Amino acid sequence: MNIFIFGLVNSVILALMASGFALVYGVSRLANFAHGALYILVGFATWLFLNRVGVNYIGSIILSIIAVSVLGGVIYRFLLIRVKGMPASEIIASLAIGIAIMELFRWRGFISEAYMLPPFVNGSVSIAGVMIDWQRLIIIGVGLAIMLLLWLFTHHTKVGLSLRAIAQDKHASMMSGIEPDRTAVISLAMGSALSGIAAVVILPLGNITVETGYMVLTNAIAVCIIGGLGSWAGVFAGAFLLGFAEILTAAFIGPQWQMVVVLLFIILTLILKPSGLLGKQKELEERV
Amino acid sequence: MAYALLPMVSFVLGMLVLPLVVPSMTWQRIMTLSCIFALLALSFDFLAHFVGIVCLGGAFFTGVGGYISGLLNSAFGLPMIITIPVATIAGGAICTLFLIPCLPIRGIYFAIVSLMYPILFHRVIQALNIFGGTDGLPGLATFPNIWVELYFIIPMTLILTFGLRRLVNEDFGIVLRAIKDNDQAVRASNINISWYKTKAVFIASTIGCFAGACLAHLYGWVGLSLFALDFSIFPIAATVVGGGGTLVGPILGALILAPLSEMLRAFGPLRVVFYSLILAGLVIFKTEGFVPFLERKYHQFERWTEI
Numbered sequence: 001m002n003i004f005i006f007g008l009v010n011s012v013i014l015a016l017m018a019s020g021f022a023l024v025y026g027v028s029r030l031a032n033f034a035h036g037a038l039y040i041l042v043g044f045a046t047w048l049f050l051n052r053v054g055v056n057y058i059g060s061i062i063l064s065i066i067a068v069s070v071l072g073g074v075i076y077r078f079l080l081i082r083v084k085g086m087p088a089s090e091i092i093a094s095l096a097i098g099i100a101i102m103e104l105f106r107w108r109g110f111i112s113e114a115y116m117l118p119p120f121v122n123g124s125v126s127i128a129g130v131m132i133d134w135q136r137l138i139i140i141g142v143g144l145a146i147m148l149l150l151w152l153f154t155h156h157t158k159v160g161l162s163l164r165a166i167a168q169d170k171h172a173s174m175m176s177g178i179e180p181d182r183t184a185v186i187s188l189a190m191g192s193a194l195s196g197i198a199a200v201v202i203l204p205l206g207n208i209t210v211e212t213g214y215m216v217l218t219n220a221i222a223v224c225i226i227g228g229l230g231s232w233a234g235v236f237a238g239a240f241l242l243g244f245a246e247i248l249t250a251a252f253i254g255p256q257w258q259m260v261v262v263l264l265f266i267i268l269t270l271i272l273k274p275s276g277l278l279g280k281q282k283e284l285e286e287r288v
Numbered sequence: 289m290a291y292a293l294l295p296m297v298s299f300v301l302g303m304l305v306l307p308l309v310v311p312s313m314t315w316q317r318i319m320t321l322s323c324i325f326a327l328l329a330l331s332f333d334f335l336a337h338f339v340g341i342v343c344l345g346g347a348f349f350t351g352v353g354g355y356i357s358g359l360l361n362s363a364f365g366l367p368m369i370i371t372i373p374v375a376t377i378a379g380g381a382i383c384t385l386f387l388i389p390c391l392p393i394r395g396i397y398f399a400i401v402s403l404m405y406p407i408l409f410h411r412v413i414q415a416l417n418i419f420g421g422t423d424g425l426p427g428l429a430t431f432p433n434i435w436v437e438l439y440f441i442i443p444m445t446l447i448l449t450f451g452l453r454r455l456v457n458e459d460f461g462i463v464l465r466a467i468k469d470n471d472q473a474v475r476a477s478n479i480n481i482s483w484y485k486t487k488a489v490f491i492a493s494t495i496g497c498f499a500g501a502c503l504a505h506l507y508g509w510v511g512l513s514l515f516a517l518d519f520s521i522f523p524i525a526a527t528v529v530g531g532g533g534t535l536v537g538p539i540l541g542a543l544i545l546a547p548l549s550e551m552l553r554a555f556g557p558l559r560v561v562f563y564s565l566i567l568a569g570l571v572i573f574k575t576e577g578f579v580p581f582l583e584r585k586y587h588q589f590e591r592w593t594e595i
Contacts (some may be wrong), residue, residue: 031396082572087396088342088524088532089571095521096568103560225400256415263408267401271389274397 002130003247009136011243012143013202015235017216018223019146020194022235025224027163027187028180030080033091034098035195036217042068042196043208044105047115057118065196072192073185080188081181102213110210119204135204142201146194150232163187222262226269228276237277241265295586299536300446307438315547316434320506322546323441325522327499329530329538330449331492332523337533338456339488340468342395345383345402347519349496350503351409353379357501358425358510368429372501379497384490391485403520410515424511428504441502445539448495453535455491464488522546529570531577540578 017039024032042064049060075097083089124133154160165173166183174180195216203212219242227238242262249261269276307319328346335341357375360366366374390401413419431437455461466474467481474481504510522545523538530541548566552559574581 079568079572083575086575088336089528089575092521092525092528093568093571096564096571100561100564100568103557103564107557107561221400254415256411260408260411260415263404263411267390267404267408270393270397270401270404274393 001128003244003251005127005130005132007244007247009132009139010247011240012140013198014219014223014243015239016139016143016146016198016202017195018220018227018235018239019150020191020198021217021220022224022227022229022232023150023194024187024191025229026231027167028076028184030076030084030184030188031087031091031094032188032191033095033217034075034101035191035220036213036215037098037101038068038072038192039195039199039216040105040208040210040213041071041101042199043117043203043212044110044115046117046200047208050117061200065193065200068196069189069193073189076185076188077181081184084184098213098217102210106210110208115208116206117200117204117208120201135201139201139205142197146197147232147236159186222266224276225266226276228278231276231278234276234278241277295583303442303446307442313434316438318547318550320434320437320441322543323445324499324503324506325519325526325546326445326539326542327448327495328519329523329526329542330445330452330535331495331499333527333532333535333538334452334456334495335488335492336527338461338468339464339485340394340471341391341485341489342399343387343402343489343492344399344520344524345387345405345493346496346521346523347406347515347517348386348402348409349379349383349493350500350519351406351515352383353497353500354504354510354514355419356382356497358428358504359419361428361505362425362510368431368505371429372498372505375501375504376494376498379500380490380494383493383497384486387489387493388486391482391489406515406517406520410512413512420510422512424509424513426509428508428510430505430508437506444498449535449539452491456535460484460487525567525571527577529567529578531579531581534577534579534583537577537579544578 020038021032021035024030024035045064045067046060049055049063050057053060055063075094079097080090080093083093119133119135120138121134124131125137126132154164162173162178163183163186165176165178166180170180198216223235223238223242225238226241227234227236242265245261245265246258249255249258253261307316310316310319328350331349332343332346335343353375356379357368357371360371360374361368386405387402390398393401414422419425431440456464463474463479463484467484471481474484500514503514522542526541526545527538528541529545530537530539532538545567549559549563552562555562
């Protein structure tokens with residue numbers, strides 16, 4: 001039971017971390033390696049608004065999420081748009097921007113234990129004999145709510161439908177008057193906002209550190225690869241597979257093997273089925 | 289004739305003379321390190337732009353090469369003159385064996401697998417606590433003095449660069465480039481592309497393992513940091529800065545970027561910020577790369593004076 005509940009929480013955390021990355025890649029085929037940086041940016045921005053500027057907690061969360069989504073859009077519109085279509089340059093440029101953001105925080109001295117966000121609700125509750133704090137339950141709730149909202153957004157609003165259209169067939173949707181650059185800006189802004197939401201619900205579990213940024217990036221990539229790049233169901237499948245695999249390894253083999261199992265999963269997925277568990281890319285395109 | 293030879297001769301002479309003119313020993317040391325990175329960048333460029341395999345396994349190569357030569361040196365006491373060649377060949381073979389199952393995968397997917405291998409090895413060594421575990425193997429043999437170091441690694445870099453440049457223009461290279469452009473057509477000509485790709489990966493990983501073995505003996509120490517991500521990321525950066533598909537470009541890129549990162553050391557923790565901003569700027573606003581740019585200017589200038 002213990003394993004089941006914490007595996008579930010871990011999986012939802014992974015899914016939340018990966019959702020922004022998956023959205024950006026799915027819509028604009030752009031691997032946004034600045035994802036982890038945006039994640040901790042929201043954490044630190046919320047902390048600053050809360051403790052230095054004196055906005056209340058909800059206000060500072062909303063402000064920092066808006067700020068980071070604008071930043072995401074700006075990064076695409078003015079920087080990444082120039083290297084669109086060159087995968088190596090895209091990755092280097094976004095990774096370099098991300099590292100610059102993260103190391104800037106390190107330089108300003110944001111590296112002590114003091115930087116942590118308060119949990120939304122204190123205390124814990126016992127479910128089937130397992131003590132679990134409210135924050136972890138809130139994470140599950142927020143994760144499910146976000147997935148539902150995203151589904152509604154992509155299936156029932158005009159902007160959401162245009163995002164899906166671009167993801168499915170770029171040329172056909174361009175012919176129906178959808179501008180790919182505009183949707184890419186929207187997708188990057190939304191992806192950044194998603195990473196921000198993930199940050200504000202997950203970060204109260206521990207300290208905000210610069211290393212979290214790198215960790216979030218690797219986790220997001222791992223989940224997206226295993227689940228299949230550009231597929232929503234895949235993000236879920238990948239997150240649950242990895243989340244439970246991590247918890248099970250930590251429980252039965254030993255915590256130092258956790259990362260090895262994750263990496264083996266990634267390598268085996270890529271060798272056996274490169275498009276991921278539920279990826280929609282044609283197998284032939286990936287293999288010779 | 290002079291017109292055609294001038295760039296090449298000035299490059300070779302420049303590489304050979306540079307260590308003599310740099311001010312201090314620190315800078316000579318940086319030169320050797322730049323050459324190590326240049327070798328990694330060279331192997332990346334060869335695979336990426338002549339075979340069509342984007343391989344981010346730079347750290348994998350340095351790690352395997354470094355650990356083999358380190359183990360041979362510390363466990364059996366073999367001298368450097370044996371460990372480096374053995375580590376180069378055996379390391380190349382081991383890396384190739386690990387990469388063979390991934391060869392059918394294309395593009396970014398291969399890149400990710402090859403990026404994962406060094407991290408995997410790093411974690412396995414850490415978890416099993418073998419090969420000295422997290423402490424590494426200290427006390428390896430080092431080069432007798434800085435001049436041996438410099439004039440062993442720099443000529444090797446030059447030989448490998450021009451050797452590869454010749455190779456890609458031979459029949460073998462033509463097949464490789466055809467595989468990059470259209471692998472199905474090559475297959476239709478009854479050529480076993482997996483075999484060709486294996487050979488290409490072997491060449492590239494041999495170069496990488498050579499760099500790793502040299503690095504181990506430069507520091508006199510082998511540790512988990514040989515599997516660090518820098519060795520995978522830096523070659524791409526150097527290739528993008530120098531201009532991909534030229535083979536000389538990555539060398540120049542590495543010779544620009546590695547000293548740059550040292551110069552920025554004065555800024556303390558801000559160093560990484562500046563470095564990544566400069567890198568992002570170069571990638572975003574100067575997409576073409578350094579060598580193609582110079583090449584274009586060189587030819588333009590000549591034509592302009594003659595008319």
